[in-house]
Structure formats: C-alpha cells, structure tokens
Amino acid sequence: MKQGADLQSLVGYRVQRANLLMETDARAALAAHDLSPAKMTALILIRDNPGCDQTALGRALSINRSSAMKLVNILADKGLVERRPGRDLRTNALMLLPEGARQLEAMLAAVRQSDARMTQRLSAEELKTLRALLIRLGPAPTPEDDED
Amino acid sequence: MKQGADLQSLVGYRVQRANLLMETDARAALAAHDLSPAKMTALILIRDNPGCDQTALGRALSINRSSAMKLVNILADKGLVERRPGRDLRTNALMLLPEGARQLEAMLAAVRQSDARMTQRLSAEELKTLRALLIRLGPAPTPEDDED
DNA sequence: TATTGTTATACTCTATAACTATA
DNA sequence: TATAGTTATAGAGTATAACAATA
Secondary structure, eight states: OOOOHHHHTOHHHHHHHHHHHHHHHHHHHTGGGTOOHHHHHHHHHHHHSTTBOHHHHHHHHTOOHHHHHHHHHHHHHTTSEEEEEOSSTTOEEEEEOHHHHHHHHHHHHHHHHHHHHHTTTSOHHHHHHHHHHHHTOSOOOOGGGGOO | OOOOHHHHTOHHHHHHHHHHHHHHHHHHHTGGGTOOHHHHHHHHHHHHSTTBOHHHHHHHHTOOHHHHHHHHHHHHHTTSEEEEEOSSTTOEEEEEOHHHHHHHHHHHHHHHHHHHHHTTTSOHHHHHHHHHHHHTOSOOOOGGGGOO
16 A cells, blocks of 8 residues: 655654554553553553642543543542542542552553563664654744733 | 653653644644544545555554445545445445545645644754654564565 | 533444455 | 455544532
8 A cells, every 4th residue: 555755744644653553552551451541641640640630630631521520430430549529629639549559550561561662673862862852743832822 | 730750751652642732733724624634644545546445445544444434435425535346346446536636635735734833843854853763663573574 | 700520412433243245 | 265345333532511519
C-alpha cells in the first residue's frame, strides 16, 4: 500500500501512527490489570496530587467532568481510589488507596518495559531530543494567553 | 496539577499528549467537511492506490475489515468514493470520485495549515529530526520478521 | 450566578462473531 | 480451507444537556 508524500509530510500523521504503536503496546502491557494507559495516568495523577477533585483530574487528562466521573467510578469500583470529603461540600478529594498504590507500581513497571522496548532503536541522546521536540508541538503562545 | 517524573519520563505519554493536540486541531480544521482526520487519510490512500480493496485499506489504517466496511460506507454515502468490481468476484476496487478529489484538495489545504500552525515553533531542521525519530519508534526488527 | 458532582443519553470508533459468496 | 465483503451486536471512550447541592 503506497503512502505518498501528502501523508508523510504531515507531522500530525506521523504522531498519530507513533501513538497507535506505543499505545497498543502499553495497553497490552497493562492487560493483566484490566486498565487502559489513560486510567494508569489517572492513578499517577491522583497519587501525585492527593486530594485533587474530579474536575481538575479531568482537566489534566483533557476530558470533561462527566467523563472524569465515569473514570473515577471505575477506579473506585476496583478499590484503587477513594472519594473523600473535599475542601467544600461540593467537592470530592480523590485519594489513592494502598491497593491502588500497590497495583500502580506493577503497572508502571510493565509500562516502562513497554516504553523501553518501543524506543530501543533510539539512543539516549535521541530520546532526549524526541521528548524536547514533542513538548514544543502546539500553537505558539500569544499575548492573549496572559489575559485574566 | 502536578505531573511528576513518572509521566514525563514515558515517551508514550508525551506522544499521546502530542497526538491529542494535533488531532484535535486537525479535526477542527476538517469540521466544515464533516470528516475526521482518519477519514481524510482513507481518501488519500484510495486516491494514491486506486482500485485497492477494503481489506488492504483497513490494514493501512490499522483497522479490521468490519471497521473498514463502515468507513467506506460513510465515504461512499457522501459520494466521495465508489466501489467498483475488483480483481475477482469477492473483491471491491475502491476509487476516488471527482467530488472526492475536489473535497480532498480542500481538506488537505486545511489540514496542512493546521499542521503548520501546530509545528510553527520548530525549525525546518527540527521538524526533519522529529519526523525521522518518530518513524524509528516501534519494536526492533527481529530475524523472525523475515519469515514467510 | 458559577461551580461540582451526578445522571441519562447519544455519538464515534473499533472489535468479535457469524454468514455468504468466491477462490 | 481460506479470503473478501457483509451484517448484527457490543464495548470503550467521550460528549452534551440537564439537575441538585453548594458556593
């Protein structure tokens, strides 16, 4: 199947293919835990931001409140995360439970292994470059971004 | 929201964030055409591989026959693509119709503009490097890959 | 008025399983 | 037996719209 210059020249296309490759492998690495890479990310964020609320979690994951709700339900049903009373009566404080911490360690080990395998053809130097370049993707910051 | 070393060190995480950013912008750029970036990719593949069958298209997009079927249905319903008799009686030959070619040109212009905007903070040299590094992601080729 | 959580509902994308026709 | 297309069905992930409680 020929893939002409139109596709190859689009950075977005290359990023999408790379993401599919990496995500598929990470998902397979997590299969034993029955959690997706995105849900593992949520566990990491809750661990590193104990007491955060669902809306903030959703913002960090780029999903809305309603989607964050479903995600937290799943993590809570599995006994990995707990909703505690938050800073006011509207808000939950999300906390990683001991079982969540335990499983997260195992998941991280599996995903790190996957990540290492999928990047093994790049040198340490090249990986550093790749990370730096990926971070700089996105629209240029404009003065308006400073507003209010 | 703090994002600790565990996330930042995973290349897969960075690629996922970059993909979300790029894909969201490309999707917005295509909104007027009511087609996703993936469907535009399908149009490009059909244009560049006239007469290809649905299974091959699906393989190129990393989706299965059934999903490719649905995708082609949508493109055909919109009058962008046509199923012609293929190389044997089981197979379709997919062809881009004139209306598909016309719309694809407009879509490509919009997506190229999106791509340029999302990569504007990288120099031409850096873009070249990024493309080259992204292509090298994936498991190392093994001798078994040569088998049959 | 604005925000948080919540629920109901729907849409997109993909997959599996089974069937038909053809090879 | 194997392959291409097709269909029905289901699941994951996300979104919108509305509501209650609280700020």
